[in-house]
Amino acid sequence: MTASPYETVMGFIVGPWLAQAVRAAVDLSLAEHLAGGPRTAAEIAEAEGSDPAATARFLRACASMGLVTYAEKGFAGTEALAVLHRDAPMSLRDLAASQSSALLWHTWARIPEAVRTGESQTELALGMPFFDYLAAHPDEGQLFGRAMASMSAPVVRAAVEVIDVAGATTVVDVGGAHGSFALAMLARHPEFDAIVLDLPHAVPGARAAAAEHGLDDRLSAVAGDFFTAVPAGDLMLLKFILHDWGDDESVHILANCRAALRPGGRVVITEIVIDDHAPGIAPLMDIAMLATAGSRERTLAEFDDLLTRAGLRRIAATPVEPPYFVIEAIPAA
Template sequence: MTESPYETVMGFLVGPWLAQAVRAAVDLSLAEHLADGPRTAAEIAEAEGADPDATARFLRACASMGLVAYAEKGFTGTELLSVLHRDAPMSLRDLAASQSSACLWLTWARIPEAVRSGESQTTQALGMSFFDYLAAHPDEGALFGAAMASMSAPVIRDAVEVIDIADATTVVDVGGAHGSFALAMLAKHPGLQAIVLDLPHSLPGAQAAAAERGLDSRFTAVAGDFFHAVPQGDILLLKFILHDWSDDDCVRILSNCRDALHPGGRILITEIVIDDHAPGIAPLMDIAMLASAGSRERTLAEFDNLLTRAGLHRTAATAVEPPYVVIEATAAA
């Protein structure tokens, strides 16, 4: 049965409840508690130190969302819930916790002001820029880094399959947080060495991730600022970086990357590529970036303009996990 306009808009309006319910499911570790079979609300409440009545009511709400299902004894997990398990191959656990956290929600609550002003609302919401806030709150910074790693997972999975490393020996993950992209490249190409460049608060997570995967002997984490300098390499990776910044800032980043290229080197930019009729998440991400960073998602023509201003030339654009594209660029002749 087709939804009425009233029902569709009502669905939009309860969206915040749904997102926060998913966050609460993560906070209560529902996926882990139900991984081995049904449990009662009382059992979960006792394990989590939660209120039994509120837990029962919450599980009823989760059942209405399809996260859990009623069982003969209590509740059982569903395929939807399994995506929130910490050990799921494409787990969204960290993303659910981060994207519904106060530092983002306080900013996104100011989307009307962002649209009227055309400017970021993070300073008004948090008292400082978003990245300064993460640096000042290391726990939230670590969670955000883990969230970006989980959001990146399907994109990285596809990107490493379409990137031809040719005779490259060194890859640099610029602003790479926990180094997920670089580590995936190392896993696929045993002859590569990798460097991840990011702010100091991200480096412990990067080093731990490399050690966990047994790749630390080929991996170096470097503290730095891509507005000042970038380590030299044959392939420079920029994943989910440029959409955080204004056009002028992007040109500074890309110019520093151009200067860091070894002869014959390439820059690989992985970003959403948007157009006026883009479906799904891309236009919504564009507005989220406006509110949180005063930045934007871009069309391919807009990326080409940035590249030209930075002395670069696009040589390829390959679609991966929608709506993401890997854009390859080299130094202009």
């Protein structure tokens, strides 16, 4: 049955409750506790040191959301809850913790001001720009890096299958955080080596990820700033980078990538591409980026404009996981 307008808008209004309930499920490790079978609220409360009565009420709320179901003995996990398990193949545990944390919520509480001014609200909310905040708070920076890796996992998996790698041997993951894109490329192409470029706070995570995957002999993580220079390579991977920046900054990044390309190389952009008339997450992400960074998601025509200004031209735009595309470009001249 179709929801009434009242029910639809009420669903929007209680959205924050749902997101924070998911975060609480992560904090209480519900997916891990219920992975082996049903447990009572009292058992979970004892394991977590939480209030027994409040835990029972919370599990009732989780049942209403479809995260758990009632069982003969207490509560059982659902397939939706399993996605929050730390060992799930594409776990959303870190993303749930990061996206519902004070780091982002203080900023998103100022979305009305962002719409009125057209400007980022992060500095007003947190006292400093977003990436400066991550650098100043390493634990939150590491969580955010893991969250972005988990969110991008299905996109990366699809992207590595469609990128033209002819003639390439070295990939540069520009602003690559923990190097998830570079690692996927290395796993797919054993002849490659890779460089991850990011700010100093992200480098330890990239090195640890490479060691965890047994690829530290083929991946190097270097501290740097893509506004200053980019290491030389055949494929410049820009995953979820340009949406963090305004047009002039994005052109600067792309121009530095173009300057670092070896002969025959390509710039590969993996981003949301907005279709003005399509429903889904893209327009919402656009507003989140406005509030967080004063930046935006873009249409394909807007990407083409950035590329032209940076001395590049698009040669392909391949849809992968909706609403994401892989955009490939080469030097225009």
